[in-house]
Amino acid sequence: xxxxxxVTRKVYGEDMQFCILGFYTRQDTGERVxxxxxxxxxxxxxxxxxxxxxxxxxxxxxLTSGFYVH
Numbered sequence: 001x002x003x004x005x006x007v008t009r010k011v012y013g014e015d016m017q018f019c020i021l022g023f024y025t026r027q028d029t030g031e032r033v034x035x036x037x038x039x040x041x042x043x044x045x046x047x048x049x050x051x052x053x054x055x056x057x058x059x060x061x062x063l064t065s066g067f068y069v070h
Contacts, residue, residue: 002020006019006020009036018037019037020034020036022034022035023035
């Protein structure tokens with residue numbers, strides 16, 4: 001699997017779709033963990049490309065989670 005892949009995972013017994021945003025390794029266990037964004041068809045939208053601004057993964061994770069990506 002790689003960044004950008006669409007994957008499924010069971011959430012409350014139902015298959016939900018996610019996009020892989022990145023990976024990290026847990027320091028305490030050595031386990032490789034995928035960072036996912038849930039894809040919700042009700043939240044899909046469109047925008048002109050010139051309206052979009054890039055966000056680094058580091059800044060995205062800093063805004064949305066309690067862990068630090070290095």
